[in-house]
Amino acid sequence: MADLTADLGFIKLKNPVIPASGTFGYGGEFLQFFDLDLLGAFVMKGVYTDERGGNEPPRIWETPSGLLNSIGLAGPGAEGLTKIIKDVASKTSTPIIVNVCGGTDEEYLEVARILDVMKEVAMLELNISCPNVRAGGSCPAQSSSDTRRVVKLVKENTEKPLIVKLSPNVSDISSIARSAEEAGADAISVVNTFLGLALDIEKRKPVFKNFFAGLSGPAIKPLALKIVWEVANAVSIPVIGIGGIMTGRDVLEFILAGAAAVQTGTVNIVEPTGSVRIISETLELMDELKINNLEEIRGGLKI
Numbered sequence: 001m002a003d004l005t006a007d008l009g010f011i012k013l014k015n016p017v018i019p020a021s022g023t024f025g026y027g028g029e030f031l032q033f034f035d036l037d038l039l040g041a042f043v044m045k046g047v048y049t050d051e052r053g054g055n056e057p058p059r060i061w062e063t064p065s066g067l068l069n070s071i072g073l074a075g076p077g078a079e080g081l082t083k084i085i086k087d088v089a090s091k092t093s094t095p096i097i098v099n100v101c102g103g104t105d106e107e108y109l110e111v112a113r114i115l116d117v118m119k120e121v122a123m124l125e126l127n128i129s130c131p132n133v134r135a136g137g138s139c140p141a142q143s144s145s146d147t148r149r150v151v152k153l154v155k156e157n158t159e160k161p162l163i164v165k166l167s168p169n170v171s172d173i174s175s176i177a178r179s180a181e182e183a184g185a186d187a188i189s190v191v192n193t194f195l196g197l198a199l200d201i202e203k204r205k206p207v208f209k210n211f212f213a214g215l216s217g218p219a220i221k222p223l224a225l226k227i228v229w230e231v232a233n234a235v236s237i238p239v240i241g242i243g244g245i246m247t248g249r250d251v252l253e254f255i256l257a258g259a260a261a262v263q264t265g266t267v268n269i270v271e272p273t274g275s276v277r278i279i280s281e282t283l284e285l286m287d288e289l290k291i292n293n294l295e296e297i298r299g300g301l302k303i
C-alpha cells in the first residue's frame with residue numbers, strides 16, 4: 001500500500017489532506033461525522049483579537065460549480081478561541097492549525113502571540129488575504145512590501161511554524177510568495193478565494209452588501225492549480241495547494257503541480273465526510289498508478 005505521509009519539513013503529516021479555514025468550523029462540529037484523527041491536520045476558522053459578528057446576510061451564494069461567500073470573518077476572538085482549541089484538542093491528536101487574521105500589523109501580532117503559547121496549536125496560518133472584510137480589499141497579500149513587513153513581524157515574535165496564506169487576486173503572485181519566504185515564512189498556502197460579483201437583476205443590486213465576494217469550489221480549480229505551480233516554482237519552502245479539491249485525483253494533481261500537501265474547502269460544506277473520502281481515494285489512486293509516496297510525484301510535472 002502507498003505511503004500517504006506528507007512532509008512539510010517542520011512537520012510530517014499522516015496524509016496530505018487538511019480541511020481549510022472557514023469550511024470546517026473549529027473541527028469539533030465534524031466529530032459527529034468522523035474521527036478527526038483520520039485527517040492530516042485541520043485549520044480553524046480565521047480569528048481576530050475581538051469577537052466579531054461578521055457581515056450582514058446573505059453570506060453564501062451558489063454559482064455554477066462554485067460558491068461565493070462573504071462571511072466577514074465572524075468569530076469568538078482570540079481569547080475565546082483558546083477555550084475551543086483546548087476542548088477540541090482533548091478529542092484528537094491531529095495537528096491543529098489556527099488561521100490568524102488582523103486589521104493592522106499590531107492585531108496580527110497580538111492574535112499570533114495569544115495562540116503561540118498554546119501547546120495544543122501545532123502551526124499558525126497567517127491569513128493576509130482577507131477578501132471579505134474590507135470593501136476595496138487592501139490586504140497585506142496585495143503588496144510585496146506589506147507581505148514582507150507583516151510576515152517578518154509575526155515570525156520574529158512567535159515560535160510556531162508559520163504558514164502564510166496568499167490571495168490569488170494579485171498580478172504577480174510569485175514575487176509576493178518570495179517576499180513571504182524571505183521574511184521567514186515556513187510554508188505558503190495558496191489560494192484563498194477569488195473575488196467575484198453576484199447581481200440581482202430584479203433589484204438591480206449586488207447580492208452581497210459588501211459588493212464583491214469570494215469564489216471557491218471546483219470552478220476555481222484550474223486557476224488554483226496554475227497558481228500553485230507558479231508559487232512552487234518561485235519558492236523553496238513547501239506549498240500547500242488549495243482550490244476546488246473534490247477528489248483524490250485532484251489531490252494528486254496539486255502534488256504533481258508542486259504542492260507538498262493540500263487543503264480541502266468547499267467540499268466540507270457540500271459533503272461533511274468529503275475530506276475523509278478524498279483521503280481514501282488518494283490512497284486508492286496511488287496504488288492504481290503505482291505511486292509509492294507523494295515525494296515521488298511532487299513537482300514532477302513533465303513539460
Ligand SMILES: Cc1cc2nc3c(=O)[nH]c(=O)nc-3n(C[C@H](O)[C@H](O)[C@H](O)COP(=O)(O)O)c2cc1C
Binds near residue numbers: 263
Ligand atoms: C464559507 C467560507 C469561509 C472561509 N473562511 C476563511 C477564513 O476564515 N480564513 C481563510 O484564510 N480562508 C477562508 N476561506 C477560504 C478557504 O479556506 C479556501 O482557501 C477557499 O475556499 C478555496 O478552497 P476551496 O475551493 O476548496 O473551497 C473560506 C471559504 C469559504 C467557502
